Amino acid sequence: MIELLKNRSSIRSYTSEPIDETLLDELLEATIRTSTTGNMQLYSIVITKDENVKRELSPLHFNQPMIMQAPVVLTFCADYNRFAKWCTLRDADAGCGNFQAFTTAAIDALLVSQTFCIAAESKGLGICYIGTTTYTAKAIAEVLDLPKFVVPVATVTVGYPASVPQQVERLPLEAVLHQDKYTDYGDEDILQIYERKEMLDVNQQFVKDNNKENLAQVFAEVRYTKVNFEHFSKEWLEAIQGQGFNI
Amino acid sequence: MIELLKNRSSIRSYTSEPIDETLLDELLEATIRTSTTGNMQLYSIVITKDENVKRELSPLHFNQPMIMQAPVVLTFCADYNRFAKWCTLRDADAGCGNFQAFTTAAIDALLVSQTFCIAAESKGLGICYIGTTTYTAKAIAEVLDLPKFVVPVATVTVGYPASVPQQVERLPLEAVLHQDKYTDYGDEDILQIYERKEMLDVNQQFVKDNNKENLAQVFAEVRYTKVNFEHFSKEWLEAIQGQGFNI
Numbered sequence: 001m002i003e004l005l006k007n008r009s010s011i012r013s014y015t016s017e018p019i020d021e022t023l024l025d026e027l028l029e030a031t032i033r034t035s036t037t038g039n040m041q042l043y044s045i046v047i048t049k050d051e052n053v054k055r056e057l058s059p060l061h062f063n064q065p066m067i068m069q070a071p072v073v074l075t076f077c078a079d080y081n082r083f084a085k086w087c088t089l090r091d092a093d094a095g096c097g098n099f100q101a102f103t104t105a106a107i108d109a110l111l112v113s114q115t116f117c118i119a120a121e122s123k124g125l126g127i128c129y130i131g132t133t134t135y136t137a138k139a140i141a142e143v144l145d146l147p148k149f150v151v152p153v154a155t156v157t158v159g160y161p162a163s164v165p166q167q168v169e170r171l172p173l174e175a176v177l178h179q180d181k182y183t184d185y186g187d188e189d190i191l192q193i194y195e196r197k198e199m200l201d202v203n204q205q206f207v208k209d210n211n212k213e214n215l216a217q218v219f220a221e222v223r224y225t226k227v228n229f230e231h232f233s234k235e236w237l238e239a240i241q242g243q244g245f246n247i
Numbered sequence: 248m249i250e251l252l253k254n255r256s257s258i259r260s261y262t263s264e265p266i267d268e269t270l271l272d273e274l275l276e277a278t279i280r281t282s283t284t285g286n287m288q289l290y291s292i293v294i295t296k297d298e299n300v301k302r303e304l305s306p307l308h309f310n311q312p313m314i315m316q317a318p319v320v321l322t323f324c325a326d327y328n329r330f331a332k333w334c335t336l337r338d339a340d341a342g343c344g345n346f347q348a349f350t351t352a353a354i355d356a357l358l359v360s361q362t363f364c365i366a367a368e369s370k371g372l373g374i375c376y377i378g379t380t381t382y383t384a385k386a387i388a389e390v391l392d393l394p395k396f397v398v399p400v401a402t403v404t405v406g407y408p409a410s411v412p413q414q415v416e417r418l419p420l421e422a423v424l425h426q427d428k429y430t431d432y433g434d435e436d437i438l439q440i441y442e443r444k445e446m447l448d449v450n451q452q453f454v455k456d457n458n459k460e461n462l463a464q465v466f467a468e469v470r471y472t473k474v475n476f477e478h479f480s481k482e483w484l485e486a487i488q489g490q491g492f493n494i
Contacts, residue, residue: 001248001251001366001369002273002274002277002366002369002370004248005277005278005280005362005365005366006276006277006280007280008280010282025420026249027249028420028424029253029420030249030252030253031252032417032418032420032423033252033253033254033255033414033417034361035257035364035374035375035376037376037378037471038378038466038470038471039415039416039417040466040471041417041418041422041423043423044423044424044425044429045423045424045425046425046427046428046429047424047425047426047427048427048428049426049427050427053427053428077429079423081431081432082422082423082432082437082440083466085432085434085437086437086440086441086463087463087466087467089434089437089438089463090460090461090462090463090464091460091461091463091464092461092463092464092466092467092468093467093468093473094466094467094471094473095467095471095472095473095474095476095477096473096476098473098476098477098480099480099483099484100381100382100476100477100479100480100483101476101480103381103483104378104381104471107357107381107400107401110354110357110358110361111357111360111361111376113358114281114357114358114361114362114365115252115361115365117282118252118361118362118365119248119249119252122248122249123249127282128282129282129284129358131284131285131351134347134350134351134354135347143428144425144428144429145428145429145430145431146429147429147431150429153354154354167280168286169286170279170280170286170288171279171288173272173275173276173279175288175329176279176288176290176291176292176326176329177275177291177292177294178291178292178293178294178391179294179296180293180294180295180296180297180300181293181295181300181390181391181392182291182293182324182391182392182393182394182397183392184328184392184394185328185329185332187332187336190329190332190333190336191336193329193333194333213337213338214337214338214339215337216333216334216336216337216338216339217334217337217338217339219285219287219330219334219339219341220334220339220340220341220342221339221340223285224284224285224287224341224342224351225342226340226341226342226345227342229342229343229345229347229348230342230345230347232347233345233346233347233348233494236346236347236350237346237494247480247484247494
């Protein structure tokens, strides 16, 4: 199990082999044992296999090819709709139109998504998180018919790996770990932490391909720019508010 | 592996047995292979074993006994501090003082927390998420010395189980699963989905103990009230903003 977690890679290329329904059910049955706040299970999983629906989702994920290629796309949603409806029927007010309620449901959905991914990988499937869900959440909600109090927070593609890439690097464990309290980083610490990442051939090539001076600039000025982050902050906030959560 | 996920329970009572350092490292090394956005690893894990620090944390988690009893408490934090410092040293602007950046880092931290929990459970340890982190994030940040751009998003206690409780109920899988698109729930669907949960002896006792008419009212009027949710929404928003993310 630990070896499985240690040796995994995200998979971005899938064979055409479908995923057996029995296996999918088995993975999902295991997934719903994930801890949720107060055992309220404030999430929904939209499991999309239909080509037409995937075609609608694809541009909202910036046409990343995994959406069309993977046999199954899962959209994990923060969901207070089901719970609020139950409360209403039982003469109670779920009181969920607020930021804390959204956060609680989003956490539920994200923990559930990660359990699903690990369950899937334990059965030889490959997964990839598609990092665009919070950028285009409003349009995704429209495509997937998400009602009030339901917000998509993560999208995962899953299928059998067509190829397994070499594992990408990670920062050394000490870089992300703090004993008892947080110890802030000095300049020297930072340079040491990122040294191996910066020196890797693949990352040096990445810098060249992007015509930048260094890897940090590729991230900050090409991939995750301030302008885009600020734009998508507004969109994300509007998406959450549009689904009924006041922030 | 699937059986492990299916049969798990949250553990709220621990033996005094410490967790071996080698084992903890093994779990954490596996944990950092979790997918993160752009492999930026925008999280930190604060691993607290010191009694005095746990004593400071305890009231911030409403004195839930797991904090003091568990040998190890982990606080998973959205962390743009390390990355932003690296960018600054490399003449790049991480542009992270916004809601999307916070969300990206929070998602990283939450996926990582769930991998840790599954890794721990696979080695016979028991875990419990403590659902108070986003309520008292500002005070937790102070106790743990979290700098700008670091926000706690989940707390997990871990240790060897003193007792393993009976598994609590879950909604049937169909209740949380939607095929291709979201199918909204009619009243009859809702009543059917929650029927088993409402009928369970333990939940009927829970209703009596709380002097309420039904289970939904216990959740909405006792455990997760609108007044509290709205109060903690403000606190949570202020905590995130106070750590440097504008929303």
